Amino acid sequence: MIVIRGGELYDPAHGVEGEARDLWVDEGHIVPAQATAGNAEIMDARGMIVAPAGVEIHTHVAGSGLNAARRFLLNDCGTLDALANQARFAAEQYLCLGYTTVMDAASAPLFARSTMADLQQMEVVDRGTYTLMGDNRMLLEALADDDRNRIRDTLAWLLEASGGYAVKLVNPGGGLAWKSGRPALELDEPIGLGGLTQRQVLYRVVEFANELGLPHPAHIHAGNLGRPGNYASFLETVRALEGQRAHFCHIQFYAYGEDAQGGYNSAAEQVAEELENHPDLTFDLGQVVFGSALAVSADTSGLDRLRRLTRQPWISRQLEGEGGMSALPLAYRMKDAPSAVQWATGLELMLRFDHPERLFLTTDHPNGGRFTAYPQVIAWLMNRATRQEMLRHVHPAARKATRLAEVDREFNLGEVFAMTSWGPARALGLDNRGHLGVGAKADIRCYRKQENPETMFARPAWVMRNGWVVAREGELVERADGEVLVTRPAWDRERLSRLHNRLAELVSVPVRQYALGEMRIEKLREVACKSTAC
Amino acid sequence: MTNDLRATCPFCSLHCADLRLSIDEGRLTRLSPQCEFGMRNYTWVLRSIAVGDEYSIPTNQFTQALTILESARRLLVVLSADVPDVAVEGALRIVRKYHGVLSVEDETLNNLNISMKEVGGFSATLGELKEVEMVFICGAEPKHSHPRLAEFLSRCAIDNSLIISPLESFETIRQLRLVLADETPEVPQKYRKTMDAMRSASTGVIFVDSSFLQAGEPTARELLLWLRDLNRCGRWYGQYLPIGANSVVVAETLLSTGGIAGGLFSGEDFEEISPRCWKTSKLINDGWMDACLFVGNPSTLVENFAIRLQGVNTILIDPIQPSWKPAVWLPVTQVGVDAAGSMARLDGVPLLLEQFVESGRPTIQTLLVGLLEGRVPS
Numbered sequence: 001m002i003v004i005r006g007g008e009l010y011d012p013a014h015g016v017e018g019e020a021r022d023l024w025v026d027e028g029h030i031v032p033a034q035a036t037a038g039n040a041e042i043m044d045a046r047g048m049i050v051a052p053a054g055v056e057i058h059t060h061v062a063g064s065g066l067n068a069a070r071r072f073l074l075n076d077c078g079t080l081d082a083l084a085n086q087a088r089f090a091a092e093q094y095l096c097l098g099y100t101t102v103m104d105a106a107s108a109p110l111f112a113r114s115t116m117a118d119l120q121q122m123e124v125v126d127r128g129t130y131t132l133m134g135d136n137r138m139l140l141e142a143l144a145d146d147d148r149n150r151i152r153d154t155l156a157w158l159l160e161a162s163g164g165y166a167v168k169l170v171n172p173g174g175g176l177a178w179k180s181g182r183p184a185l186e187l188d189e190p191i192g193l194g195g196l197t198q199r200q201v202l203y204r205v206v207e208f209a210n211e212l213g214l215p216h217p218a219h220i221h222a223g224n225l226g227r228p229g230n231y232a233s234f235l236e237t238v239r240a241l242e243g244q245r246a247h248f249c250h251i252q253f254y255a256y257g258e259d260a261q262g263g264y265n266s267a268a269e270q271v272a273e274e275l276e277n278h279p280d281l282t283f284d285l286g287q288v289v290f291g292s293a294l295a296v297s298a299d300t301s302g303l304d305r306l307r308r309l310t311r312q313p314w315i316s317r318q319l320e321g322e323g324g325m326s327a328l329p330l331a332y333r334m335k336d337a338p339s340a341v342q343w344a345t346g347l348e349l350m351l352r353f354d355h356p357e358r359l360f361l362t363t364d365h366p367n368g369g370r371f372t373a374y375p376q377v378i379a380w381l382m383n384r385a386t387r388q389e390m391l392r393h394v395h396p397a398a399r400k401a402t403r404l405a406e407v408d409r410e411f412n413l414g415e416v417f418a419m420t421s422w423g424p425a426r427a428l429g430l431d432n433r434g435h436l437g438v439g440a441k442a443d444i445r446c447y448r449k450q451e452n453p454e455t456m457f458a459r460p461a462w463v464m465r466n467g468w469v470v471a472r473e474g475e476l477v478e479r480a481d482g483e484v485l486v487t488r489p490a491w492d493r494e495r496l497s498r499l500h501n502r503l504a505e506l507v508s509v510p511v512r513q514y515a516l517g518e519m520r521i522e523k524l525r526e527v528a529c530k531s532t533a534c
Numbered sequence: 535m536t537n538d539l540r541a542t543c544p545f546c547s548l549h550c551a552d553l554r555l556s557i558d559e560g561r562l563t564r565l566s567p568q569c570e571f572g573m574r575n576y577t578w579v580l581r582s583i584a585v586g587d588e589y590s591i592p593t594n595q596f597t598q599a600l601t602i603l604e605s606a607r608r609l610l611v612v613l614s615a616d617v618p619d620v621a622v623e624g625a626l627r628i629v630r631k632y633h634g635v636l637s638v639e640d641e642t643l644n645n646l647n648i649s650m651k652e653v654g655g656f657s658a659t660l661g662e663l664k665e666v667e668m669v670f671i672c673g674a675e676p677k678h679s680h681p682r683l684a685e686f687l688s689r690c691a692i693d694n695s696l697i698i699s700p701l702e703s704f705e706t707i708r709q710l711r712l713v714l715a716d717e718t719p720e721v722p723q724k725y726r727k728t729m730d731a732m733r734s735a736s737t738g739v740i741f742v743d744s745s746f747l748q749a750g751e752p753t754a755r756e757l758l759l760w761l762r763d764l765n766r767c768g769r770w771y772g773q774y775l776p777i778g779a780n781s782v783v784v785a786e787t788l789l790s791t792g793g794i795a796g797g798l799f800s801g802e803d804f805e806e807i808s809p810r811c812w813k814t815s816k817l818i819n820d821g822w823m824d825a826c827l828f829v830g831n832p833s834t835l836v837e838n839f840a841i842r843l844q845g846v847n848t849i850l851i852d853p854i855q856p857s858w859k860p861a862v863w864l865p866v867t868q869v870g871v872d873a874a875g876s877m878a879r880l881d882g883v884p885l886l887l888e889q890f891v892e893s894g895r896p897t898i899q900t901l902l903v904g905l906l907e908g909r910v911p912s
């Protein structure tokens with residue numbers, strides 16, 4: 001039994017904002033207050049801030065795409081460590097920032113074993129990965145045939161075979177279209193498989209993911225990533241789901257208008273306003289931070305466009321029956337107009353949207369920059385003067401093409417914890433995380449109060465996972481018992497041999513070796529589905 | 535008694551997964567489909583396994599290896615391109631412990647990296663090969679290094695395709711590239727047909743093998759520029775054909791672990807070598823080191839290097855008994871023969887290779903840990 005004594009508690013899930021209270025922890029969970037402390041261990045948290053640990057909903061720290069991308073940083077070990085650290089160290093960096101749950105955002109079934117090998121290294125946190133399906137030939141064929149049972153079974157089988165936690169759609173059908181020379185796919189344009197359109201793929205996959213009761217709904221990377229003027233098509237994509245539950249990632253990259261010269265301006269206001277109408281959707285930001293970055297994505301057409309624009313080399317690895325994985329080096333520079341506008345657009349979007357429990361802080365690491373910059377982003381959100389100061393230093397386009405300067409809002413601590421803990425935990429369907437209610441997992445962070453939010457958030461006084469202090473003042477206390485979170489929705493196993501037959505036609509990897517094959521996952525935790533349909 | 539087995543080939547980066555082996559008293563008698571390259575390598579490995587005997591690590595050899603490591607003043611650790619990726623971390627730890635220098639033998643990867651800084655790399659899936667209109671092979675005949683691929687390509691009955699040898703490479707590729715931009719007034723007669731076909735083809739693959747990239751940066755860069763220009767008119771892919779199986783993954787694992795690939799990593803700063811500037815071959819040629827730990831199969835290393843390695847205290851950790859004489863040979867398992875393990879195909883897809891012989895030999899990683907801890911692994 002542990003008593004965390006007298007900390008100023010922040011628990012946005014229960015409307016608690018800075019009340020000094022005791023928190024009781026036993027056997028890895030938060031328990032009701034006891035009458036007496038008895039021989040419980042007392043942790044003095046008086047004058048300190050106590051909040052649920054961070055939950056990362058979208059990052060790229062594992063798997064083969066990152067491995068390929070590392071080649072671009074051969075001559076720069078510092079940047080390599082910041083943007084593409086070994087999975088084990090990235091997990092440790094997350095833990096030292098106060099995050100105890102980390103979700104890698106994209107893993108192709110064919111590379112599931114590479115991703116899982118990396119995930120196994122990240123044992124200081126609970127972690128998982130999303131399975132890429134938007135260009136999966138077998139799923140697309142089932143959708144084109146509109147065969148309900150086959151769609152459901154293919155989806156569930158791919159998740160199970162790959163050890164995934166959620167379904168990931170990246171510009172669905174875009175890889176297929178790109179390979180036939182059509183780079184930008186419109187929502188109602190056939191992707192190249194019968195009359196099947198991107199709109200149908202999105203709608204149906206989201207529908208089936210929800211029908212299977214996955215704890216986290218379909219996780220969507222929309223089309224037209226990073227294009228000036230893309231906000232209209234993004235909002236059309238959002239509306240295409242017709243009110244179903246889903247998650248859209250790194251939406252800063254879709255909040256752009258277009259100026260007369262074809263450059264960026266901010267459409268944060270329009271986007272924030274429209275998203276108000278979709279209470280069942282959640283989002284993460286994909287904030288840009290200045291410095292080096294790496295584009296790592298299954299969005300081949302998006303990255304193809306980017307590399308033409310930046311004239312950067314790229315690596316594009318195509319997969320059998322599954323789309324591809326591409327990478328290229330990037331840099332966001334303060335004195336560069338597009339970078340400055342992207343930076344300001346992200347902050348403006350976050351500040352204009354009133355529901356931090358639905359729009360979460362990410363940098364789409366390493367796409368928008370390193371996740372270790374979160375404390376800096378929090379400082380910009382919490383302090384108007386800090387961002388105004390920054391606005392004066394970046395390229396003037398940020399002031400002209402966005403209205404960030406006019407936004408007065410300053411995030412309070414409760415909002416910061418809503419967008420980094422409670423919101424993402426809820427969106428992931430991890431009911432016992434992200435809050436401090438009785439029964440919650442004792443994943444807790446504690447900060448020494450400081451004037452400057454950036455220095456405060458950069459180093460928690462301590463971080464607790466499962467009721468154990470695992471990091472203190474930025475130093476790790478070795479305790480490597482984190483779990484790999486997976487979901488395994490029910491499906492009709494009678495279909496397996498038919499799935500395997502088609503797989504054997506599409507993929508030259510032996511069927512028994514496909515995805516994880518017989519690889520065993522250590523410390524696996526199956527998070528239950530809440531299916532209503534089967 | 536003949537034993538018929540199914541296996542996945544560990545020896546070239548295609549990792550053919552449908553092999554049937556006939557083994558008689560520990561000797562390979564038949565391999566189907568036929569592949570000389572696979573046959574030769576299976577034979578070598580099986581010959582190096584003392585089948586039937588209870589194997590144990592020779593203690594005197596192991597002790598000698600430890601003595602070499604401990605007395606080395608300039609230790610060079612070379613990772614061959616075909617080791618399983620799990621061996622990378624062990625090699626790095628040895629370099630740190632003994633203040634050595636680590637390099638990856640497959641320097642072609644380094645050239646590829648240099649080149650990619652200009653224009654980027656593309657890769658096709660094996661499935662896509664069936665659909666391409668043209669194929670160019672830059673470098674050696676794949677009949678020798680990847681015979682199954684050569685057979686596959688010939689089955690596709692692709693006309694108008696060309697094998698460009700490393701000798702004539704630079705000029706030829708430059709002409710092929712310029713012809714796309716209509717900048718070559720004079721097309722040499724022998725390429726005319728190919729060039730016309732190339733101009734109208736909408737899909738194609740360019741295979742590059744290591745012998746080609748060894749020609750150095752200008753050639754590799756020219757190649758990738760050509761590929762870039764081809765991509766402007768259609769869907770063309772570049773595909774690197776590493777001869778050392780798994781080499782792409784070894785390089786990537788090393789990158790994720792130590793931040794290096796195809797270059798040098800130094801556990802301690804040696805004034806005269808700066809990381810990533812020197813090549814393994816040059817260090818070997820110059821006789822820079824007084825001891826060498828060679829991990830994996832050195833068969834892709836030029837022969838005279840092996841002779842030079844005989845001149846210094848060299849520890850070879852390899853499944854195959856060498857034809858040259860290192861100071862110490864410590865046999866280890868071969869993934870896909872006497873050990874199970876994961877290796878990556880040329881398109882990066884990881885495959886699980888199964889064990890079909892029980893040899894009692896240690897795995898590379900077990901042996902490396904033994905050397906680190908200074909005791910014979912049990």
Ligand SMILES: [Zn+2]
Pocket residue numbers: 058059060105249250364367
């Ligand atoms: Zn992402």
